[in-house]
Amino acid sequence: xxxxxxxxxxxxxxxxxxxxxxxxxxxxxxxxxxxxxxxxxxxxxxxxxxxxxxxxxxxxxxxxxxxxxxxxxxxxxxxxxxxxxxxxxxxxxxxxxxxxxxxxxxxxxxxxx
Amino acid sequence: xxxxxxxxxxxxxxxxxxxxxxxxxxxxxxxxxxxxxxxxxxxxxxxxxxxxxxxxxxxxxxxxxxxxxxxxxxxxxxxxxxxxxxxxxxxxxxxxxxxxxxxxxxxxxxxxxxxxxxxxxxxxxxxxxxxxxxxxxxxxxxxxxxxxxxxxxxxxxxxxxxxxxxxxxxxxxxxxxxxxxxxxxxxxxxxxxxxxxxxxxxxxxxxxxxxxxxxxxxxxxxxxxxxxxxxxxxxxxxxxxxxxxxxxxxxxxxxxxxxxxxxxxxxxxxxxxxxxxxxxxxxxxxxxxxxxxxxxxxxxxxxxxxxxxxxxxxxxxxxxxxxxxxxxxxxxxxxxxxxxxxxxxxxxxxxxxxxxxxxxxxxxxxxxxxxxxxxxxxxxxxxxxxxxxxxxxxxxxxxxxxxxxxxxxxxxxxxxxxxxxxxxxxxxxxxxxxxxxxxxxxxxxxxxxxxxxxxxxxxxxxxxxxxxxxxxxxxxxxxxxxxxxxxxxxxxxxxxxxxxxxxxxxxxxxxxxxxxxxxx
Numbered sequence: 001x002x003x004x005x006x007x008x009x010x011x012x013x014x015x016x017x018x019x020x021x022x023x024x025x026x027x028x029x030x031x032x033x034x035x036x037x038x039x040x041x042x043x044x045x046x047x048x049x050x051x052x053x054x055x056x057x058x059x060x061x062x063x064x065x066x067x068x069x070x071x072x073x074x075x076x077x078x079x080x081x082x083x084x085x086x087x088x089x090x091x092x093x094x095x096x097x098x099x100x101x102x103x104x105x106x107x108x109x110x111x112x113x
Numbered sequence: 114x115x116x117x118x119x120x121x122x123x124x125x126x127x128x129x130x131x132x133x134x135x136x137x138x139x140x141x142x143x144x145x146x147x148x149x150x151x152x153x154x155x156x157x158x159x160x161x162x163x164x165x166x167x168x169x170x171x172x173x174x175x176x177x178x179x180x181x182x183x184x185x186x187x188x189x190x191x192x193x194x195x196x197x198x199x200x201x202x203x204x205x206x207x208x209x210x211x212x213x214x215x216x217x218x219x220x221x222x223x224x225x226x227x228x229x230x231x232x233x234x235x236x237x238x239x240x241x242x243x244x245x246x247x248x249x250x251x252x253x254x255x256x257x258x259x260x261x262x263x264x265x266x267x268x269x270x271x272x273x274x275x276x277x278x279x280x281x282x283x284x285x286x287x288x289x290x291x292x293x294x295x296x297x298x299x300x301x302x303x304x305x306x307x308x309x310x311x312x313x314x315x316x317x318x319x320x321x322x323x324x325x326x327x328x329x330x331x332x333x334x335x336x337x338x339x340x341x342x343x344x345x346x347x348x349x350x351x352x353x354x355x356x357x358x359x360x361x362x363x364x365x366x367x368x369x370x371x372x373x374x375x376x377x378x379x380x381x382x383x384x385x386x387x388x389x390x391x392x393x394x395x396x397x398x399x400x401x402x403x404x405x406x407x408x409x410x411x412x413x414x415x416x417x418x419x420x421x422x423x424x425x426x427x428x429x430x431x432x433x434x435x436x437x438x439x440x441x442x443x444x445x446x447x448x449x450x451x452x453x454x455x456x457x458x459x460x461x462x463x464x465x466x467x468x469x470x471x472x473x474x475x476x477x478x479x480x481x482x483x484x485x486x487x488x489x490x491x492x493x494x495x496x497x498x499x500x501x502x503x504x505x506x507x508x509x510x511x512x513x514x515x516x517x518x519x520x521x522x523x524x525x526x527x528x529x530x531x532x533x534x535x536x537x538x539x540x541x542x543x544x545x546x547x548x549x550x551x552x553x554x555x556x557x558x559x560x561x562x563x564x565x566x567x568x569x570x571x572x573x574x575x576x577x578x579x580x581x582x583x584x585x586x587x588x589x590x591x592x593x594x595x596x597x598x599x600x601x602x603x604x605x606x607x608x609x610x611x612x613x614x615x616x617x618x619x620x621x622x623x624x625x626x627x628x629x630x631x632x633x
Binding site: 001002004005008009014017018021025028029032033036037039040041042043044045055056063064065066068069072073075076077079080082083084086087090091095098101102105 | 184185187188190191192194195197198199201202203206317318319321322325333335336337344347348351355375378379381382385386389392393396615616619620622623624625626
């Protein structure tokens with residue numbers, strides 16, 4: 001196994017894959033945590049802080065539904081969408097690149113790809 | 114005595130026992146027992162993960178929280194879904210590429226296996242036992258109210274059934290029990306939400322308006338600030354929910370039941386979708402319960418003015434309010450099935466920690482495959498007995514809170530350990546042990562000396578640790594301890610461990626080497 005790892009390590013495309021995937025992962029984690037903590041903090045510091053006041057106000061004249069509820073619902077949807085976006089890119093772009101790197105490394109190491 | 118509930122429940126038990134019998138015949142190797150032979154598809158695994166996560170504590174507990182506290186129940190809803198993107202982005206794929214049966218495999222790959230497996234197994238077992246207590250107590254209470262059997266009988270029945278599923282059917286049976294139950298729960302929850310909608314003119318706004326007109330908070334029910342007033346607690350709770358999910362051993366174990374990283378990703382997508390859908394249902398049910406149950410005096414104890422059976426029973430009363438006795442029976446049976454499935458998953462994960470991590474890798478590395486599986490069956494029996502005993506002792510504990518404690522251990526021991534081992538090249542065995550045990554001690558200490566146990570259970574006047582949710586403190590201490598311990602570690606072993614990161618990293622990214630995982 002060691003020599004295959006060595007071949008992969010030497011492949012410049014692996015460095016490219018690694019940095020692409022790392023940037024993408026942390027971007028997604030950042031979006032995710034920022035959204036979650038923003039929502040939770042707005043809930044936690046309500047009502048002392050004015051910026052979250054609209055949490056408890058109805059979305060329009062004659063409605064009982066408040067902004068807090070709508071945003072909470074959208075958060076849930078957003079999390080699932082983020083999961084979907086990540087998987088789409090990982091399955092297509094990253095896996096294609098990864099498979100090519102691994103196949104070449106196996107061939108170079110004298111194994112059946 | 115509700116005949117429909119009993120019939121439905123017996124039906125579920127018969128079907129699942131049939132599945133267990135079928136699974137037992139297909140369970141030949143260790144890999145079958147721990148990881149269902151790696152033959153579960155992403156969709157099936159997603160449903161099973163959702164099943165593991167959608168416990169009765171969520172269904173009954175969160176509905177009950179919204180029923181009593183309105184908007185703030187949303188913290189649990191958002192927190193419940195928020196853990197899944199984190200699991201996908203940071204863990205799922207790498208875990209599948211590095212591990213074999215439990216997450217300790219991935220942690221101990223380049224570090225010293227023996228001490229780290231002990232730490233990871235301890236973290237797993239503490240989380241599993243706390244989670245088990247929560248589920249057992251919930252189940253016992255539910256059965257006591259619905260079937261009018263004694264609490265002791267109820268807890269023992271569940272204990273016996275879960276040991277049967279796990280020890281005979283292993284991961285194959287446990288996964289299928291989970292899939293059946295998840296489907297039942299999603300169908301039951303959807304039907305209940307539909308009936309609530311139908312009753313209130315198919316308008317979510319009408320549900321909220323009716324709810325506000327009945328709730329003691331009035332219009333303020335839809336504004337935050339009723340459940341937890343101190344901001345630090347809310348943030349600690351949210352952190353615990355997000356990272357705790359990524360540290361629950363019975364969930365992490367499911368990623369080894371699929372073929373490869375692609376299926377592991379698909380699992381998370383289906384799991385997150387089912388869980389998201391289910392939590393949105395719960396939100397409707399919570400407000401639906403306020404709208405439809407509060408007005409009916411029949412659901413309240415005439416003497417105390419409290420909900421019959423306690424705050425966790427709001428969803429059950431709601432099913433009676435919209436569908437009468439037949440539907441009440443159906444939903445009760447679904448809840449019971451839910452508990453049974455979740456405790457089985459937990460027991461299997463605890464038994465794996467004992468047999469695979471401790472017995473096969475620490476105590477007797479030369480043990481045969483056959484011996485290891487036998488030890489796990491015996492561990493399942495012991496865990497079942499422990500769960501029954503603790504279920505009896507903790508009869509009057511708050512269910513949702515016990516489950517929170519399991520998340521606290523997950524977030525403050527298992528998650529930091531796994532995350533640093535996979536992402537930080539400088540982590541050494543010494544650092545991991547220092548951080549892991551400090552995190553564990555802080556979490557357990559914070560729980561024991563905190564307001565809930567120290568004051569409410571043990572009857573002291575003031576808590577030694579002032580916060581109800583120690584999660585964020587333990588998480589920070591675990592990370593801090595691991596990082597400091599590793600940076601100060603200048604031993605030759607530490608240098609070797611750092612050097613081993615590169616190969617581990619390539620394996621985690623590409624999956625090369627993971628398919629060669631040998632049997633014991």
